[in-house]
Amino acid sequence: MCKIALTLVWQLAWKDLYLQKKKLLWLMVTAGLIISILVSVNNIGFLPAILIFVFIGTYSFTIQTCFYEDKNNSLSFVRALPVSTVQIVAGRFLALAVVTVGALLIGCLALLAFQLINPSSLNWFRMGAYGVFAGLANLSFNCLVVFIYYRWGYTRMQYVYAVTFMTLFFGGMTVGTLLPGLPEVIAGISPLQILASAVIAAIAVLFFLWNASVKALNKLDLT
């Protein structure tokens, strides 16, 4: 029974991934090229570049998925199938998790390749903890966007898109000025602490967002 339910959730996730496969590939390649150029020309640092790559890749996937669903009115197509709202939301979150993990893996491979060309002393355990933290934070943010989409619709979700990008752009430029001691604070936290806090916080946030998304979807009138 559980296996069947999981298969149905996976099919929903696979549907999202399949529908975006070309766009996803195109986006990953383009983002990879732009970031490589930024790294080599502007010297922005390889790790921030990977994070930007993961963020842009997953966020674009979320936006595109919701855009196509909104354009084709296909949410009512899925809702007409004998599948629960719990499974529909789980399927969407699973697709986002797969894209996040995929983007992180590409980032890891790029980092590995960069290390082979330009060897430096890296704390892989700390890097891994940062990676998990970034991945979970990114996944939570994308799931929040999905919740907004189910609760208030695609148009309002776009406002979040615009506000987030501006916040990250201007915030990213000023965070160093506002909090000059931040890098030292982060360096002082052990990888295990980062890992544990990220996992606990993400479980709580994702559970809350999943529950809220299911409730929003249950109330949504698909006219």
Add this chain to the structure above:
Amino acid sequence: MEMEKALVFRNVSKKFPDFEVQIDSFELVRGSIMGLVGPNGAGKSTMIKMIMNLVHPDSGNISVLGRDYLKQEQQVKNLVGYVPEDGRIYEEVTANWVGQFVSHYYKTWDHDYFQALLQKFGLSGNKKVKQLSKGNKMKLSLSLALAHKPELLLLDEPTSGLDPVVRYDLLQELLEVIQDESRTILLSSHIIGDIEKVADYVCFLRQGKVVLYDDKESILEKYKRVQFKLADTGLINGFKDYFVQYNSEGIHFQGVTGKYSKELLPELQRRGVEDIKVSPLTLEEIMIVLSREAV
């Protein structure tokens, strides 16, 4: 008794900012075909969407094939085939891919039947949905709805927006497919001619309310055009209850009655009505009369 009904609505209401649906009582007998008719915005699609739980009623109960539409939502959806008004299928994938995707969700999905339907409708499974015409999208939607052999088929305006030739072809193909089976069908349309061809029962909606609900033959029997003459125009007040609509030219009257029976003519004659001529009405004419305000 409720088990014999494919659909039961009890005191169902749904309020929108500019529109309200209020269905106090509605039943659909198993194995029958019901035509849901009414002008645009009468609430036909909303009624069908409420059955599928795509639109949530504010109050009331809906029973589908003896099951609660909300508590047993997945069971209900397993037994229902739904063809929405505007296709609503993923545009970027092929018909075969959609069939493959949908097949995972139905225990009774018949892949060979799905392929046979595609072939019957002249659809290529390898064509992307966005490359299909509106009529072909509707045919694909119908194939998807039929391939899991549903007990209840809900068709929301399947012929809407199609040109007359495509509409005729689709209706013929639809008739061939649905006549093979002994399933219950609820078909909504504002094209009365389509309903007249296929339906056993007719339900007429106006401004979100059920105005008329009976079997087609009874409706055609009860509703007639009556022409008559009265000695005095003032006498018409005594006959208003017999007519849903009438107009006059001096002492000559023409009206539509919804109470026609063998007993009506002698009764009218006894009360002084002269030169009575009765002629039949088409379903379309009846619906036009009902769409307007009653006298």
